[in-house]
Amino acid sequence: MAHTFIMPGLILSGDGAVEQSMDYMPKPPKKALVVTSACNVEYGQVDEITEVLEKEGREYCIFEQVNQEPSDSPVQAGARLYMEEHCGYLIAIGGGSAIDVMKAIGLLVSNPGDITDYAGKKEILNPLPFMAAVPTTAGTGSEATQFTIITDTKRNVKMLIGMKELMPDLVLLIPKLTYTVPREVTVSTGMDALIHALEAFLSKKAQPLTDSLAISAVKRILPNLPRVYSDGTDQSARNEMACAALEAGIAFNNSSVTLIHGMSRPIGALFHVPHGLSNAMLLRECMYFMADSAEDRLAVLSEAVHAAENGMNEKEKTEALLKKLSELCDFCAVPTLEEYGVEKKAFMAQIDKMAEDALASGSPHNLRKTIEKEDIISIYQKLWQEERSS
Numbered sequence: 001m002a003h004t005f006i007m008p009g010l011i012l013s014g015d016g017a018v019e020q021s022m023d024y025m026p027k028p029p030k031k032a033l034v035v036t037s038a039c040n041v042e043y044g045q046v047d048e049i050t051e052v053l054e055k056e057g058r059e060y061c062i063f064e065q066v067n068q069e070p071s072d073s074p075v076q077a078g079a080r081l082y083m084e085e086h087c088g089y090l091i092a093i094g095g096g097s098a099i100d101v102m103k104a105i106g107l108l109v110s111n112p113g114d115i116t117d118y119a120g121k122k123e124i125l126n127p128l129p130f131m132a133a134v135p136t137t138a139g140t141g142s143e144a145t146q147f148t149i150i151t152d153t154k155r156n157v158k159m160l161i162g163m164k165e166l167m168p169d170l171v172l173l174i175p176k177l178t179y180t181v182p183r184e185v186t187v188s189t190g191m192d193a194l195i196h197a198l199e200a201f202l203s204k205k206a207q208p209l210t211d212s213l214a215i216s217a218v219k220r221i222l223p224n225l226p227r228v229y230s231d232g233t234d235q236s237a238r239n240e241m242a243c244a245a246l247e248a249g250i251a252f253n254n255s256s257v258t259l260i261h262g263m264s265r266p267i268g269a270l271f272h273v274p275h276g277l278s279n280a281m282l283l284r285e286c287m288y289f290m291a292d293s294a295e296d297r298l299a300v301l302s303e304a305v306h307a308a309e310n311g312m313n314e315k316e317k318t319e320a321l322l323k324k325l326s327e328l329c330d331f332c333a334v335p336t337l338e339e340y341g342v343e344k345k346a347f348m349a350q351i352d353k354m355a356e357d358a359l360a361s362g363s364p365h366n367l368r369k370t371i372e373k374e375d376i377i378s379i380y381q382k383l384w385q386e387e388r389s390s
């Protein structure tokens with residue numbers, strides 16, 4: 001089957017990007033709905049864009065009800081505001097949640113029904129309004145994907161909605177917006193970006209273009225995530241992380257995520273662990289599970305990030321890479337489920353449902369080996385063992 005490769009319509013970065021972006025936004029009298037969170041308003045990141053909108057005489061209104069793990073209700077509220085205010089296009093300013101909510105609002109204001117009607121759908125009736133994404137974290141890559149993840153509160157499931165129409169028309173890459181991100185969010189989002197790149201590279205849907213971007217993202221993240229963890233004001237490391245997150249987003253959008261994301265979403269939906277953190281908690285065990293089916297590729301990656309040493313065979317190169325990833329988790333103090341405060345008994349009671357939800361998402365089937373429900377249950381159980389794979 002032929003590979004497809006989809007990108008945002010336009011990516012603007014560097015000096016003057018915000019001012020220049022106005023040339024590409026829909027012209028007045030169309031009004032913008034700015035989709036964001038109260039924190040992004042409070043930290044002044046929204047002002048970076050709205051000041052330019054005002055200078056240009058453009059009308060906008062702000063919807064700031066986005067929270068960390070977005071569900072169907074803010075999407076409905078945002079769509080209502082868009083219609084009441086007669087808006088004509090959307091600008092998301094925030095992390096992946098704001099961008100995901102923007103996409104879902106775009107879907108609802110141009111097409112009939114409820115957001116839950118679109119889970120698993122591949123076709124829609126009408127085109128979406130113009131969407132601009134301005135990421136303020138370096139991680140989710142949502143600015144460069146055709147996906148939105150919204151929790152269905154009735155079923156307690158994170159819905160993955162994916163269609164090419166959800167790809168933003170414009171991305172503004174402004175790394176300085178990430179300079180004030182707190183340490184725990186820096187780790188969670190940085191780990192998410194790393195895992196996007198790793199999974200895109202290891203997926204059976206990988207293609208040469210995604211391989212290049214995935215390797216580049218891992219090469220940027222491995223040295224720079226510890227730097228931003230140690231010193232959030234390290235601007236050059238922050239800039240590298242912002243670029244890596246975009247690369248990783250484009251890579252997994254055109255390849256896929258696999259086991260880690262498939263298993264991570266149920267943990268987020270049921271135990272409200274931030275997405276990147278639950279990914280990071282799963283990184284070690286999932287990599288050990290998938291390693292034997294991808295030693296050739298892991299050896300290539302190991303060489304690219306200088307984990308491999310001369311004279312090592314593929315297996316040894318793979319082990320060197322996994323050791324490096326494990327050391328990164330330790331350096332960034334990725335907690336266990338227990339340390340995060342999840343109750344073991346409650347977790348174990350949900351394991352069967354989580355394994356089914358993980359498999360139903362389809363992501364684990366993108367591995368280069370077959371995987372059964374029992375394998376997933378076994379990995380979930382290993383997250384509670386003191387002796388981890390190493």
Ligand SMILES: [Fe+2]
Pocket residue numbers: 140192196261275
């Ligand atoms: Fe992710």
